[in-house]
Amino acid sequence: MSSELLRKIEGRYVQKKNYPHFDVGYTVRVHYRIKEGDKERVQPFEGVVIRIKGSGANKTFTVRRESFGVGIERIFPYYSPNIEKIEVVKIGKARRAKLYFLRELKGKEAQRKIKEIKPWELESMQKKKEQARKEREQQE
Amino acid sequence: MPLGLIGQKVGMTRVLLKDGTSVPVTVIKFPVNYVVQVKTEEGKDGYKALQVGAFEAKEKHLTKPLIGHFKKRGVPLLRRLWEFRVDNPEEFKEGQELKVQDVFKPGDLVDVLGISKGRGFAGAMKRWDFAGFPKSHGHRYHRAVGAIGQRTDPGRVWKGKRMPGHYGAEPIRVQGLFVVDVLPDENVILVKGSVPGHNKGIVIVEQSTIAYRKSQQLKKKRLEFITQNLVKEEKGSEA
Numbered sequence: 001m002s003s004e005l006l007r008k009i010e011g012r013y014v015q016k017k018n019y020p021h022f023d024v025g026y027t028v029r030v031h032y033r034i035k036e037g038d039k040e041r042v043q044p045f046e047g048v049v050i051r052i053k054g055s056g057a058n059k060t061f062t063v064r065r066e067s068f069g070v071g072i073e074r075i076f077p078y079y080s081p082n083i084e085k086i087e088v089v090k091i092g093k094a095r096r097a098k099l100y101f102l103r104e105l106k107g108k109e110a111q112r113k114i115k116e117i118k119p120w121e122l123e124s125m126q127k128k129k130e131q132a133r134k135e136r137e138q139q140e
Numbered sequence: 141m142p143l144g145l146i147g148q149k150v151g152m153t154r155v156l157l158k159d160g161t162s163v164p165v166t167v168i169k170f171p172v173n174y175v176v177q178v179k180t181e182e183g184k185d186g187y188k189a190l191q192v193g194a195f196e197a198k199e200k201h202l203t204k205p206l207i208g209h210f211k212k213r214g215v216p217l218l219r220r221l222w223e224f225r226v227d228n229p230e231e232f233k234e235g236q237e238l239k240v241q242d243v244f245k246p247g248d249l250v251d252v253l254g255i256s257k258g259r260g261f262a263g264a265m266k267r268w269d270f271a272g273f274p275k276s277h278g279h280r281y282h283r284a285v286g287a288i289g290q291r292t293d294p295g296r297v298w299k300g301k302r303m304p305g306h307y308g309a310e311p312i313r314v315q316g317l318f319v320v321d322v323l324p325d326e327n328v329i330l331v332k333g334s335v336p337g338h339n340k341g342i343v344i345v346e347q348s349t350i351a352y353r354k355s356q357q358l359k360k361k362r363l364e365f366i367t368q369n370l371v372k373e374e375k376g377s378e379a
Contacts, residue, residue: 003339006151009167009328013155015371035159057154081371082160 010056014079019086024049025094025114030063030076031084042084045074048092048114050099054078064102071103091117142251143226144346145173145243146194147329149254151339155320155330157369165320165330168252168345171195173238174215178229188229192238193218195342222344241324246367248319249348249360254336258309268302312336316348316356318363321370332363 022028029046047065050073054060059078064071076083092114105113117125150167157163177191197219199207210217213234226232244250264270264285272283285304289297318332335343350356 003150005169005326005328006153006167009150009323009326009330010153012323013371015156033160057156077156077160077162079156080160081156081158 007056010058014057015081017079017083020088022049022086022088024052024097024099025092026088027090027092028063029087029089030074031086032076033082033084046089047072047074048099048102050102052078052097064099066106069106091119091122093117142224142347142349143190143238143243144192144222144224144250144344145170145238145240146192146220146222147171147343147345149335149337149339149341149343150328152334156371157366158371159369163320163332163366164334165332166335168329168331168335168343170240170327170329174218175232175234175236175238176210176213176215176218176221178232178234179223180229187225188227189223189225190229190232191221191223193221195219220342224346239324240327240329241322243347244319244322244329244345246319246321247360247364249316249351249356250319250331250345251313251315251348251350252317252331252335252343252345253311253313254341254343256308256310256312256336257338259307261305262307263304264302267304267307270302315350316359318360318366320366332366 026049027047028049029044031042031044033040034043045063045065047063049061050064051062052059053062057079060075061078062073062075064073066072093116094114099114102113147168147170150169152164152166154162154164171194173192173194175190176193179185179187179189179191181188193210193215195218197217199217201219202210202217207217215235259266263283265272265283270285273279273281273286275282288301288303314333314336317335320330320332322329329345331345337343348356351360
């Protein structure tokens with residue numbers, strides 16, 4: 001949809017970010033800078049990434065958390081200068097790209113839907129995936 | 141009086157400011173613009189203007205008189221011509237190339253003229269923003285126009301009555317758009333807000349004719365912080 005020139009220009013107005021890799025289903029802590037009057041402070045927001053949307057400068061992601069039984073969703077622009085850093089708290093595997101179904105579930109039930117993967121398991125999983133892909137290619 | 145250029149709409153995106161605000165912008169790129177003809181008060185034309193052309197054309201697409209018009213001034217054959225009424229035509233030479241950075245700078249207000257997207261034969265709700273009728277509760281009459289007149293007196297429909305018909309694909313001028321940035325090496329400007337027409341559509345961008353108004357001056361001042369707080373990468377690097 002967007003032309004090459006448009007992407008090139010978008011790249012010019014975007015600060016490079018070195019976030020750790022995160023995907024839909026991961027639990028992340030976003031350190032977001034907010035202004036209160038003339039004071040600035042950093043507010044962490046922790047929750048599950050339920051959506052990553054858009055590309056280039058338009059890229060955003062949505063983090064959902066539950067506090068005191070009330071669901072809260074925050075949409076962050078991926079390249080926002082107010083994001084100080086992002087930490088990956090938990091690596092989770094989800095079977096779809098948008099986790100809107102979590103909105104209907106509560107507490108434990110929602111957690112059960114996302115398979116947690118320990119960091120040390122991740123590497124071997126990726127290796128397995130790659131091997132499977134290679135085998136498939138050879139068969140073809 | 142305003143000078144302008146002929147350009148092409150690339151598309152829309154957003155830029156971020158240092159405080160995290162995002163500003164919607166339209167990217168407009170400019171091919172090489174030539175001054176084709178200079179019109180002066182003393183000359184044959186009797187008024188001051190610049191004829192500017194852009195987008196190179198093949199010989200088979202132009203008429204002989206037009207080809208002669210271009211060859212006489214040593215300008216390549218061009219597809220689009222537009223006349224800008226300027227105060228100082230004497231400062232320009234025929235055949236001169238106009239540069240983006242000479243005409244626009246960040247913080248300017250510009251008018252953009254384009255051909256709006258064609259919508260074909262549209263109903264009254266789309267074309268004139270009529271409210272229509274309820275979708276349910278026993279209604280069998282939803283998007284229709286409704287009544288269009290009175291009774292025996294006047295016994296006809298008023299002229300200009302808003303009814304369904306062809307909508308779009310007509311020239312639209314959007315006035316007082318804010319220039320967020322100018323990129324001379326790409327021949328591109330970023331304009332805040334939307335611009336008529338589809339992507340790759342041809343647009344004419346000129347210095348705003350209403351920029352002298354007080355409201356526009358205030359707007360210019362109000363938006364100045366955008367140009368000062370742009371988040372920008374070093375040249376050449378891409379994200």
